[in-house]
Amino acid sequence: MPEPRFLLLSDVAAELNVSDSQVYHMVRSGELPAIKIGGRGQWRVERATLERYIEEKYAETAVWVRDNxxxxxEPE
Structure with a gap:
């Protein structure tokens, strides 16, 4: 069975091993692109978008490690 195209925020949180509220903040701040669907405005993150986000974070981390x-x- 193929993986779903869109993920719930709780699925994203599980994938990244962070809290649901952290993912909600990432989405609301625009850090992680998502769409709002349905009459109740439920958030969904496209799996491909999450994978790009993870790759971007790897690149940002590599730059940070290089620069730091x-x-x-010193021995105490």
């Missing part, structure tokens, strides 16, 4: 090298601590 780990240095050894």
């Amino acid at each position: 090298p780990l240095t050894e601590r």
Whole structure:
């Protein structure tokens, strides 16, 4: 059975191992693109969008790691 095209915010939270409220904030802030559907305005994130978001976060993290090298601590 193929994976669904659209994910609930709770599915996204489980995938990213974060809370539902964190995902809701990411969507509402525009950090994670989503659509609002139905009369009750339920949020959905397209699986491909989530995968792009994850790849972008890997790239951002790689830049951050490069710009913030780990240095050894001074002996105490």
